Amino acid sequence: MDTLGWKIRVLRKARHLTQQQLGNGRLSASLVSQIEGHKTFPTPATLAILAERLGVDAEYFDEYARVNEQLHQYRRAKSLFESGNYRDAFAIYEDLISGENKDLKLLSLFSEAAECQYRLGRLDDATALYNRTVVAALEQNNAALAIHTYYRLGNIQRKRNLFSLARMYWMRAHAVLRQHPEMSMPVAVKVHTNLGRVNYLLGSYESAKRYYSMGYREAATLIAHFDQAVIVQGWANVLIENAEYSVAREMTERALSLYQSERHQRGINQCRLNLAVILRREGKTKEAMDMLTSFLRDPQFYRDPIRHAQALSERALCSLALGNPEEAWKDAELFMYMADSDKETWLTLQATVAEVCVHLRKYGEALDIVRQTLDSLPMAPYPIKLKLKQLYSLALAGSQRLEDALEVAIM
Secondary structure (H helix, E strand, O other), X not given: OOOHHHHHHHHHHHOOOOHHHHHOOOOOHHHHHHHHOOOOOOOHHHHHHHHHHHOOOHHHHHHHHHHHHHHHHHHHHHHHHHOOOHHHHHHHHHHHHHOOOOOOOHHHHHHHHHXXXXXXXXXXXXXXXXXHHHHHHHHOOOHHHHHHHHHHHHXXXXXXXXXXXXXXXXXXXXXXXXXXXXXXXXXXXXXXXXXXXXXXXXXXXXXXXHHXXXXXXXXXXXXXXXXXXXXXXXXXXXXXXXXXXHHHHHHHHHHHHHHHHHOOHHHHHHHHHHHHHHHHHOOOHHHHHHHHHHHHOOHHHHOOHHHHHHHHHHHHHHHHHOOOHHHHHHHHHHHOOOOOOOHHHHHHHHHHHHHHHHHOOOHHHHHHHHHHHHHHOOOOOHHHHHHHHHHHHHHHHHOOOHHHHHHHHOO
């Protein structure tokens, strides 16, 4: 970028002047250095002195002064952003984007303005700006930025529970990665891990396994043990849904080992919990119940509210399988209002409460829970949505609304 400071320095060197000689007793060498280093902006009077000493008209610097002012504004926006003042930072970015700024990098402006909007919770505006970033990045053959931006766009849509849209953006990132096999990027692991996860949530289990496999190979190349643990754990969840319990157990134990090597307690807790889920799904309900009761005595679970709630929910399901709905209800009363900050866990808990209500023949309560749950979060993950739909049908049948139940069952 041809800035004012840069041009003054070029002219000074072309005339074989030191900074002190350029100042000529009227300006200090320190001030000249700051101007050339873009640390200060010269006043019109100072600029006239410099022009005279360099043998050019003062108007010669007008264009460079404009660029210098833009650079100053850009740095001001960056400073505001880094201090957390996203609103004022965005106002400056917006002015720079709308003005004549051919010397500033539009890619940086779009991307940083989009991040401001995201931090302000303006997800639609952030999405629009990130999309402009992608277009500009692809036009300039900046594949790395395009991939990172697609990944960011997918995260925004996931935050909004728009799983299909999130998958679309991550698929676009995957497509750019395939066009550039020479690029080895840590973000590729995240893209493929998220594609595995979102396909699992959408019920596309074979696709989920394929992308988890890609992510695992990339994470292994980078020796990223934590990423490997997350991937293997997610992969095991897919296998559980496919009733491939033996392989699911092996993968869960591998994930547990990786989490232990990273000393990641939440991951350790989740894997231990998933092993109990596998036991219940295999029909080894009493063994699963004993394992869960042991977990719930462990202080590590009390310090992890999400896993604590999940363990209570899973134990309630074991009680139902063992024909003890009253015991299940005791656990349901404990976890009913826990972990509401985690949407997926909250959905799972509500599904368990509804199932307990069905077993206790509280069909009206079960119907209310399912309706309220789906109304509050219509884009529920496929496994949970399927279970809620089945519970709704059972509750309708139990309340003798058989025609409605049949209609739900065949949807």
